[in-house]
Amino acid sequence: MNNKKLKITAIVAIMAIVIGIVSFGVFKMGNASKNENKEKKEFTKITFCLDWTPNTNHTGLFVAKGKGYFEEEGLEVEFVQPPEDGALLMCSSGQAQFAIDAQDTFAAALDGDKDYGVTAISAILQHNTSGIISRKGDGIVSPAGLEGKTYSTWESPIEMAMIKNVMEEENADFDKLKLIPNTITDEPAALAAKQTDAIWVFYGWGGINADIEKVDCDFFFFRDINPVFDYCTPVIFGNNEFMESNPEITKAFLRACKKGYEYAVENPDDAADILIKEDSTNSLQGADKLVHESQKWISKEYISDAKSWGYIDSSRWDRFYKWLYDNKLTKNNLSKTGYTNEYLSE
Known part of the structure; x- marks a missing residue:
């Protein structure tokens, strides 16, 4: 009788070990499958053309990349330097989906015979500094x-x-x-x-x-x-064809940007470190003090008196373009053209 009990006990123990091994194997396979799915996750590739070498105007963008905010939105963003003919033309041609320029320099593109097919979609700073x-x-x-x-x-x-x-x-x-x-x-x-x-x-x-x-x-x-x-400078622009075909991607891109700039507002020192670290041009190497001091000052300007980051004040935008027209600096009155807030989140 005792031998029988010992045999049953041994069988139960062996079964428990087998079940444990199988379960562990399934668990590992499950995790491997999850990791594989994560690696296989498809990201939308975005090319963003800067207006200059990296500086504190751009900090929120680099924070969004460094802290994974773009990835959270399913985006893989590459920052590139502007060509000789400028970031706006790179965006217009579709080589970049988004770019940085300023309202004053954008006037020439809006006023010409050629349709550049770009629109301002967010203000990086709220006021002309x-x-x-x-x-x-x-x-x-x-x-x-x-x-x-x-x-x-x-x-x-x-x-x-x-x-x-x-x-x-x-x-x-x-x-x-x-x-x-x-x-x-x-x-x-x-x-x-x-x-x-x-x-x-x-x-x-x-x-x-x-x-x-x-x-x-x-x-x-x-x-x-x-x-x-007190016009809008600098400003993020988007390629119209891309944005009209991909409105949700455009909104996702701006959500990540907004999160990056909001982080920089609250954490200027850390944001400055991220900017320096993420700058692939290495143009900021040795300029730590300038970057940090600049960041402390400019972080207050990202949102300033606006209701949220990125908002383009239509009255200030229109007022400047009317001034250009009144002073014969443009052929057309460009008021109420060239910008939208529709892709921004509240």
Whole structure:
């Protein structure tokens, strides 16, 4: 009787071991299957053309990539540098589905005979943070101080009209401003070396860099002189054909971007580290202090007074384009054209 019980016990034990082995095998196969499915998950490939080498305007994009926000939306995003003819044309041709440009430079594309087939779909910054930087003590604390000074220009008609407008706002003579070609890559260094007296920069990079390089400078924003110049820059654009065929992918792309910029608002230091790490051009190597200080300043500008990141203020957009038309800088009144908020999430 005891031998029989021992045999039954042994059989039960063996069966338990067998069941355990089989179960473990099934469990492993299940996990392997899940991992295989994950690896086989198909991502929609997106090419995004930047407007310049990576900088803190782009941080939310690099955060979205580095923290996997694009992947969560089923997207595989590649950032590329702009060609000589600009990011907008790359987006227009379909080589990139999305790109960065500015409202002022976009005007020429909208006003021409050719349909570029692109639309602005989100504002990276809520306000125009550009203005004029100059050596401290030279008296260029406002546009009136430009009279009799040397200004480095890109020779853009809109640029010239804006400079003339803000000078005339203060009864200064634009014709007494000496213009030289802008070939500057380091604005504070150029000012310190007296290569020029005044340069158009975006404060979040050029202005902050002056502090980093310990060059004492004065600065004024265009928007403070004339509110019409508080237009949208920089802006994310999309290829119309792609967006019309893929509205959900476009919305998913902007959701990931929004999440990246919101993270940068709340975590500027960590976001700066991610930007440096994710920059495949290595152009930010050795510029850690500039990136971090710039990020602290610009993170407050991503959403600012808007209801949410990315929102394009139609009144400011239209007001600037009407000004261009009124001043004969465009053939057509471009108000109410070229932008949409329909792909943005609340």
